[in-house]
Amino acid sequence: MRRSRLPLLAGIGVLLFLYLPMVALVAQSFNASRFGGRWMGFSLKWYARLFENRPIWDALWNSLFVALVGTGVSVVLGTLSGWAMHRYRGGLQRVHHSLVYAPLVVPDVLMGISLLLLFVNSGVPLGLGTISLAHITFCISYVAFVVLGRLQEFDDSVLDAARDLGAGWWTTFWRVVLPMLAPGIASGAVLAFTLSIDDFVITFFVAGPGSTTLPVHVYSMIRHGTPTLINALSGLLMAVTFGLVLLGQRFIRQSR
């Protein structure tokens, strides 16, 4: 039977659709023109400007701080949660499961405004603290489900073995479960870190004046700044991302 060409063509079309805007943006970042648009020759000057721009670097430090706090706390809470969902059945876990699942389907705007209402109503000053609380909240669910996914391959009989050998539940968790879960926890942590450092909408709602993360800063640059700087920043961020993805791939292949 002759196969249809349509899927192949659609696949190529979609790949072009996904990559062309990125390519256009990177090309623009090397454009010497002050306003973007028409090509005025190759230049690296926007990248040089980028390194002199203090606010960008301050925002980056804020982002890293929030991402580290958010990842640290959500990894602990999410791992416990994933483990509980795997280990136990019954009414409590059904409630627990839907509670952890719900934040995944709620749009960011809704989560942002609801957290803002909570903070304003309880008089908590907005800043890096409230941003961190928000990030922990949306990262927990992702970590929990990544850990839960890894647990499907987990052989529960080792727990019985540990118990037969006299280990209490804490010893079992600390000495048996945690080491076996390490790869799952690590991928959960990477995901949480990425989501945190990428988040704009929720952060924007709970940031308050004065505490700017990198995405919030990028947003104000898009709205009020010069396009040339954002082009260069985009190029730089894309280079970093692609580099990290390649590194991650290599790491995964080696650990296999």
Added chain:
Amino acid sequence: MTRANRRRAEWLMTAPSVLWLSMFFVIPTAMVFVMAFRVPDPYGGLGKEWGLQTIEALWRGSYGPVLWRTVWMSVLATMACLAMALPVAYWIARLPKSAGRWVLAIIVVPFWTNFLIRIYAWKTVLHIEGPLKQALVTLGVVDPSTSLLFNSGAVIVVLIYNYLPFAILPLYAAAERFDFGLVEAARDLGAGRWRAMASVFLPGISQGLLTAFLVTFIPMLGSYAIPDIVGGTSAEMIGNKIAQRVFSDRNLPLASALAAVLALLMLLPAMGLLWSPRSASRRGGGRGA
């Protein structure tokens, strides 16, 4: 381990996430509905009195057109996402396993770059002097004075761009488990190519279609950054209105009322799907599928 001990261990493991999410997810979400009945205070906070002032403002504010636009743009963009994702998922599922994994990785990689930069990239592409505009003008498709930016078309394209991988992944997961022998059997029995697709392949991956629909449509309803950056005032969605009430005129109760409307709006498709006759029959006796 005794029963009571086991019970205590379960609580110790479950309590931290349940308490955290109750505090920072359940209570705030409930507040969205409750605070709509508060009166705004003059300093941009939440007043202490209760009243229907905000509900009246919601009614008088004529948010109907924005609501309607939010729904139709999301429906259109979701349908386009599914239509583009289907053949791609089919293509990847029929590739050899290792090649399929590579293609999937290539599709996902752009989405590791920052969300705002992905939107901004389209601002560059659709820019008045950008490559697409120049190409279209050269081809004589558009007039040099038309703007490709700041309209609902631009918003829909960027919505599709942003959510396409979320449609491809569940469709691919379903297509990969699908037995393509069934399509060939249908062809052998005389079904045409399209007929075989529509009556064998699509029903076979219906669970993936449902997931793809939900994970694209629901977040699209709550879009804020995309219409804010590439859409103009004529392409605003409800998310923009919520943000304007928060950041421009600092009317938190009205923002909260609008958010409550958005929450109800996204519950509708979820409910509709749960109680649709098709899913009822699936629960009843669809074990063979």
